[in-house]
Amino acid sequence: MSLRSPLGRVLGLGSAKDGTAHWWAQRVSAVALIPLTLWFVLSLLMLPALDYATVRTWLSYPMSGFLAVLLVGVLGYHSLLGTAEVIEDYVHGAGMKLLCSLLLKFLYVLVCGAGIFAVLRVALGPEGS
């Protein structure tokens, strides 16, 4: 049995090495979003029209569907990292902060899950389903 105090045991060991995890995740997802968002915006602007048939045909190409799924996923991840930081900064009180952070995470999974599911339905599902 060690007689060292809990503080004594961790002193001098340095950090847990994950202090920069949030920062890194934000930057890496930002870099991934440069080509993904440019692809999305330029693709939409290059379409001859934005009516139902045209957009649906475009999104049912395998490459469009694949990139759109990546876009919604990475966008949701990057956005959650950012808005979670806003809540950490501006929502006061530990309980309220935790509640808001949890609600935010559920909201993101719900919204982005629906977005990804929608793309998959267009890409894989029967026409006009």
Next chain:
Amino acid sequence: MRPRPLSPHLSIYRWQIGNSLSILHRLTGIALAWGLIALCYWLASLAGGERSYAAAAKLFHSPVGVLFLIGWTFAFWYHFLNGVRHLFWDLGYGFERTQRHASGWFAVVGSIAVTFGVWCWIWAGHPS
């Protein structure tokens, strides 16, 4: 436990280009988070069939809808350009005062210009 130290709050800064653009970066980020909901709604309406897509299109074509879309266009391009500016800083470039100001103005003027360009392109009939 002692209360943890906090970074200085918004009200403490003098308004200048550096902190203004930083605050605008966060504001546009929050706006784009709402835009993500709109994007997913639009995708869901597309998956739902012709009628739900028509309902979404009607919403986005309304005056308020167009105003929101223009706002999101600007928010996207500003957050994009200023985000690239941040990535350059992360690599260790562009910290000089003149560089910071030049890149900051580039992000502001650039995003307004591209937003204008995108909407000219749309109103000129591509895509109709």
